[in-house]
Amino acid sequence: MLTTKTHKTLAVxxxxxxxxxxATTADDKRLSIYSSVATYTLPVIDRLGREYxxxxxVLEPLGRVSAHAEGQHWKMRFNNTDSDxxxxxxxxxxxxxxxTLTAPFLIDNSRGxxxxxxxSALLPAFLGNPINFHEPxxxxxxxxxxxxxxxxxxxxxxxxxxxxxxxPVNPTISTEPGGLRxxxxxxxxxxxxxxxxxxxxxxxxxxxxxSNGTADLTVAASVPLMASFSNNGRTITVVxxxxxxxxxxxxxxxxxxxxAAENQTTSSTPQPxxxxxxxxxxxxxxxxxxxxxxxxxxxxxxxxxTLGFARLLRHELERQGFAVILLRNGDDTLTLDQRAGSANxxxxxxxxxxxxxxxxxxxxxxxxLLPIASADKGPFHAWNAAQAPALPLxxxxxxxxxxxxxxxxxxxxxxxxxxRPLNNLLMPALAVELAPGPNGLSDLPSANYQQKAAxxxxxxxxxxRDRLGAQP
Amino acid sequence: MIPRHLTLGVAVMxxxxxxxxxxxxxxxxxxSQMQRLADDARPIAPPASGPTETVTLYVADDATGALRPxxxxxxxxxxxxxxxxxxxxxxxxxxxQSDSPxxxxxxxxxxxxxxxxxxAAVIDLNTPFADQHRSSILGEQLTVNSLVETLAANVPGITxxxxxxxGNSRETLAGHADLSEFFDVTTVAQTLAQGAQ
Numbered sequence: 001m002l003t004t005k006t007h008k009t010l011a012v013x014x015x016x017x018x019x020x021x022x023a024t025t026a027d028d029k030r031l032s033i034y035s036s037v038a039t040y041t042l043p044v045i046d047r048l049g050r051e052y053x054x055x056x057x058v059l060e061p062l063g064r065v066s067a068h069a070e071g072q073h074w075k076m077r078f079n080n081t082d083s084d085x086x087x088x089x090x091x092x093x094x095x096x097x098x099x100t101l102t103a104p105f106l107i108d109n110s111r112g113x114x115x116x117x118x119x120s121a122l123l124p125a126f127l128g129n130p131i132n133f134h135e136p137x138x139x140x141x142x143x144x145x146x147x148x149x150x151x152x153x154x155x156x157x158x159x160x161x162x163x164x165x166x167x168p169v170n171p172t173i174s175t176e177p178g179g180l181r182x183x184x185x186x187x188x189x190x191x192x193x194x195x196x197x198x199x200x201x202x203x204x205x206x207x208x209x210x211s212n213g214t215a216d217l218t219v220a221a222s223v224p225l226m227a228s229f230s231n232n233g234r235t236i237t238v239v240x241x242x243x244x245x246x247x248x249x250x251x252x253x254x255x256x257x258x259x260a261a262e263n264q265t266t267s268s269t270p271q272p273x274x275x276x277x278x279x280x281x282x283x284x285x286x287x288x289x290x291x292x293x294x295x296x297x298x299x300x301x302x303x304x305x306t307l308g309f310a311r312l313l314r315h316e317l318e319r320q321g322f323a324v325i326l327l328r329n330g331d332d333t334l335t336l337d338q339r340a341g342s343a344n345x346x347x348x349x350x351x352x353x354x355x356x357x358x359x360x361x362x363x364x365x366x367x368x369l370l371p372i373a374s375a376d377k378g379p380f381h382a383w384n385a386a387q388a389p390a391l392p393l394x395x396x397x398x399x400x401x402x403x404x405x406x407x408x409x410x411x412x413x414x415x416x417x418x419x420r421p422l423n424n425l426l427m428p429a430l431a432v433e434l435a436p437g438p439n440g441l442s443d444l445p446s447a448n449y450q451q452k453a454a455x456x457x458x459x460x461x462x463x464x465r466d467r468l469g470a471q472p
Numbered sequence: 473m474i475p476r477h478l479t480l481g482v483a484v485m486x487x488x489x490x491x492x493x494x495x496x497x498x499x500x501x502x503x504s505q506m507q508r509l510a511d512d513a514r515p516i517a518p519p520a521s522g523p524t525e526t527v528t529l530y531v532a533d534d535a536t537g538a539l540r541p542x543x544x545x546x547x548x549x550x551x552x553x554x555x556x557x558x559x560x561x562x563x564x565x566x567x568x569q570s571d572s573p574x575x576x577x578x579x580x581x582x583x584x585x586x587x588x589x590x591x592a593a594v595i596d597l598n599t600p601f602a603d604q605h606r607s608s609i610l611g612e613q614l615t616v617n618s619l620v621e622t623l624a625a626n627v628p629g630i631t632x633x634x635x636x637x638x639g640n641s642r643e644t645l646a647g648h649a650d651l652s653e654f655f656d657v658t659t660v661a662q663t664l665a666q667g668a669q
Contacts (some may be wrong), residue, residue: 095530293647302607302613336643353650357608359534364610371653372632384653414535416648416663417613420643434608 028253035062035142038447044116045137050103052113056330059126060308061447068331074105074112078126080296085112105446111329112339126225134443137210141313146190149195149217151206158159159201160239161219165189168233171217180225180238184215185319191215203370225351243409254437278323279468282348282462285326286355286431289333296358297441305332305356306424308428309434312450313354316451316458320465340421342384343429349468350397350461353422353431356444358399360435362411363453367391367399367430368423369416386424393428393467401460410437415470428468485497498560526627532574532614532622539618540665542566556585556627560595563622574614577604584625591631592654594622605646612649617660624657631657633662 029044031053038061045052059065059078067076074085083094087104092099097400099122103115103227114122119140120133147167154160170190171182194206207219219225230237285306287293293302307328314324325346328337343351345364357364368387387394398414405412422429434453461468507557519547525548528541548555549586560582569578586594620633634641634652642651 015502094636266659287647291647357610359606359608359611360537364537366609368658369613370656371650372656415537415610417609417648418616418653418655419609419613420652422649423653426501431609 009316027395029138030213031138031140031359032056032185033058033061033084033140033142034145036145037062038312038451039186039188040312041318043115047106047108047113048103052103052106053115053116053119055122056111056113057311058119058123060311061451062127063447064445066304069107069110074107078430082124083126085114092187093137094122096275097125097127108256110332118316134190134210137215138212138213141188141190141214145188148209149189149192151192153197153203155199155201158223158240159203160201160237161203161206161465163200163206163217163236165234169236171236171340173227173270175225178222179218179220180227182217182227182236184217185213187215187219189215197270204237207333229422244350255457278321279350279465280346280348281312281322281324282327282346282351283313283317283324284339284342284343284351284353285328286353289329289331291333293355294357296356300445302356302439305434305444305450307331307358308445308447309354309454310445312451313352313454313457316454317461319388320458321463322458324460336420337424340386343421344424344426346456348427351422351425351427351429352457352461353419353429355431355433357433357435361437362413362435363405364428364435365401365412365414366417366419366422366433367394367414369418370423371418381426384423386428387422387429390426390428392431393464394422396467397428397461397464398430400463401430401457403455403462404460405453408452410456412455412456474518476479487660489596502567510662527559527562527626528622529559529566530625531563532617532618534574534611537610539614539621554628555586556593556623556667557582558607559622559626560585562618563618574611574618575606578602579604588626591629591635592634593627593630593632594636595619595623596639599638600643602642607646607648609648611645612645615645615662616649616651616655620655620657622659622661633657642652 011285019159022231029046029051031042031044033040033042040061041403042053042057045054050459055076056067063079064074065078067074067354069075073088074076074081074087075346076085079093083092085092085282087107092105094103099114101118101122103118106113116138120135123131123140123142127142128180129143132146135139137352145400147165149166150164152162152164154162167187169184169187171184171456172188174181174183191210193462197206199205202223203219205222207220209216209218219238221240226241227238229235285303286358287301287303287306289303291303293306296302296305307428310326310328314326317324325348327342328334368391370385370391402412402414416430419431422431432453434444434450439446439449442448473630486669524545526545527548529542529544531542532539544566548558554652559617564576564580564582566572567574568578568580577600579598581598581601583598585596603656605615616635619635623633624630634654635645636650638653645651
């Protein structure tokens with residue numbers, strides 16, 4: 001007969017496999033949300049032949065949110081707005097007012113799922129702000145956050161296409177035979193009035209499109225192309241390169257050359273670049289369920305802050321090309337052994353545990369302070385010192401994160417701590433303890449503050465990508 | 473006209489009621505004081521006796537996130553185990569002062585220290601020490617490091633330290649610092665030295 005503990009272990013293993021399968025699916029459906037406090041991407045889930053999204057994940061970065069299930073009812077509070085959903089029903093209540101969803105509300109692993117095409121009606125009721133939802137492309141703009149783009153062709157020899165943006169952009173630029181493609185994963189770039197322009201030069205066409213949470217600007221040409229940034233990232237100049245043309249040897253921009261950091265240049269090559277290897281990272285929001293962690297303020301528990309912070313870190317790591325597993329994506333109770341077991345069985349390249357504290361400022365990065373090790377038994381590592389072989393790389397990762405945080409004017413310092421489950425992990429492992437920022441305790445639940453920290457952590461981990469990828 | 477005997481009777485009754493009220497108030501005050509004493513979980517340790525010696529306490533500082541050595545003169549008894557207990561109680565007194573750089577609960581105490589061969593020490597904390605400890609990785613780890621370092625620096629021969637709470641093994645001090653294993657004195661000292669650089 002299976003015990004409760006066995007059930008829990010099996011459930012965690014099953015969840016891990018599910019997460020892994022989801023993480024490695026190349027064509028994941030995604031919803032991108034752009035707001036003044038955070039830009040983030042969420043997975044879209046197919047249920048009952050429709051597209052659903054977790055409402056908690058949609059609202060988490062935008063304010064204080066909590067939810068609990070009572071039988072078939074799922075009650076959620078966002079800032080001061082109470083709402084009541086019923087599993088399997090389309091009728092819901094927000095602030096006591098009735099709303100109708102386009103498909104039944106679903107509860108999946110304690111997460112409340114709403115049909116994605118109901119967001120246009122739902123979100124203004126919670127946020128009090130107008131939203132602009134590009135539904136077919138799954139791009140959602142909250143408030144006035146859009147970045148406009150205009151294109152202007154200079155037909156001189158060689159021809160160049162100047163793209164001006166109303167805010168700095170940093171797209172991923174790739175080259176394909178006969179063209180150049182800019183992918184805007186995080187920028188709220190909206191389609192221009194005329195999304196497709198045709199030219200009668202070596203640059204033949206510029207087409208703007210958006211799909212699956214991203215915007216895409218493709219420039220077609222009969223010759224190879226090169227792109228350069230200027231005007232602090234607000235201008236991208238695409239120039240045609242032909243053999244012997246001046247553009248091949250000189251900067252396409254008039255005036256002084258931009259700085260190295262500002263001037264990223266990409267030229268087209270006939271061979272498509274090989275796909276980057278996806279590295280698996282585990283993000284573990286510490287505490288959860290009955291284990292609440294520290295009481296940071298009256299009414300704010302550590303487990304709540306770590307979950308929101310973890311979701312933002314997941315987005316940042318995914319943006320860097322990592323596959324990410326969240327060990328907890330709801331208010332679930334997980335033992336330290338379950339966390340260690342899940343991470344080890346996933347054979348992740350790195351593990352990051354997230355904590356929060358009311359004392360101090362900035363962030364503290366911890367690696368394992370190993371206890372006196374039990375003896376290894378043949379091929380089996382001692383459970384209490386399994387981290388020992390990976391500890392040097394853990395310390396390198398901690399140093400890289402501290403360095404990135406300091407670059408972002410974020411106070412950070414490294415420590416060793418006797419903290420489980422770090423000791424039990426076979427892969428590089430560290431813990432981040434987020435402390436208040438310049439605005440004091442109000443920073444801890446702030447999505448803006450958390451995202452700043454998450455971006456620096458992801459940058460630090462990404463800087464070690466090659467070494468992490470070499471892990472077995 | 474009110475008869476004289478009735479007036480006297482009412483006056484006597486009023487005096488009795490007033491006296492009983494005063495008596496009741498004193499009884500309640502006394503009961504409240506006894507309850508306060510009963511709620512105080514601090515064990516009454518016998519005063520230490522012995523020659524005064526200079527020891528080095530490793531005091532945690534929340535502001536710097538590090539330990540700083542601090543000399544103290546305390547009377548130390550002859551027995552090795554009693555010396556260890558007095559040493560950590562002296563450390564605890566620093567943390568329980570109003571201007572402490574790393575405040576611990578007033579009811580926190582060291583129940584006992586067991587020195588077991590070879591080189592192992594077991595520190596037994598009382599329940600309020602752990603239950604009323606602030607919950608954070610840094611705060612808890614500083615407490616553990618401070619106890620281990622102070623003990624190892626002043627009681628020769630200790631190479632590993634285990635921390636119990638109320639005589640039992642406990643998973644964490646207050647949700648973070650792992651107490652399930654022995655701490656290696658050398659490893660703790662090395663990490664502190666690295667952190668100080």
